[in-house]
Amino acid sequence: MVGLVVSAAGGCAALAGLEGGYYVLGENGGGDACDDGTRNNEETDVDCGGSTCPQCDIAKACAAADDCASGFCADGVCCNAACDAACDACTAALKASGDEDGTCGPSKAESECGEATCSEGVQTSRGTCDGTSVACGPGEEKACEEFACDPEANACFTECTESPQCARCHECSANDGACTLAAPGTPGLGCDEDQVCDAEGECRPANGQACTESGECASGLCVDGVCCNAACDSACMACNIEGSEGTCSNVPLGSEDGSDCSEVNVCDGEGACKLAPGEDCSTNEQCASGRCIPSLFTCNQIQTP
Secondary structure: OOEEOOOOOEEEEOOOOOOOOOOOOOOOOOOOOOOOOOOOOOOOOOOOOOOOOOOOOOOEEOOOOOHHHHOOOOOEEEEEOOOOOOEEEEEOEEEEEEOOOOOOOOEEEOOEEEEOEEEEEEOOOOOOOOOOOOOOEEOOEEEEOOEEEEOOEEEEEOOOOOOHEEEOOEEEEEOOEEEEEEEOOOOOOOOOEEEOOOOOEEEEOOOEEOOOHHHOOOOOOOOOOOOOOOOOOOOOEEEEEEEEEOOOOOOOOOOOEEHHHHEEEEEEEOOOEEOOOOEEOOHHEEEEEOOEEEOEEEEEEOOOO
């Protein structure tokens, strides 16, 4: 097939034996095909790589695996292996050994590897290579303290404009961008629905939630099987009254209160033990019902509403 040669001056000439179309002559008459000794057009290295030239040999420059005869492109050169571990490299400049380009080996010591992360209030910097292993060594950890993690920067916030930028149980002071510990009993701020913040900035069961010991509760008080707002250790006071769970309240009128108020006594509904109906009395104040029958000197029955 006869091809068409186009000169730099714009003239034309027939060229016998050229398979394909045409190529452009340079100022000195040289061509820019894949054997001209020059890196040009889409070539990734001299006379190789790209979409039209042959694949490159080991150590030649590349942009993708398809540019290389080995099928591997790493660190910008054709490599003898995938060389895709966290701490390996395929160029002399990046390798611990300093060997020639094109052979995969461990990265230089102290080379950074991996990605910086921030999770659960702990910021972890990028890791480092040790010069002998291809595994990435752990990065340095730093607690965010009163701040939360910034998911976009993978680092701790250093100032805040809203409380979600603060650590759990901390609130943002918009005036100075500081995060401060929330008052005990504050709901939300990273706690579950049935929890509130305690004095140490931890989420613990709120008042009214079931408990077995005081250390479980945000209030530090477990009374009558629930977290309570007070010690609630007086007779005829309880923290598990239906409808008022978690708040120390008066035991209902006429009810007993275990060993604190039993036998001849019942609760008067106002937090005191008084004589039960039918018991001997001398004054109204002695009776839970509020009335001592004069003729019988016994406490009257408790009137139901």
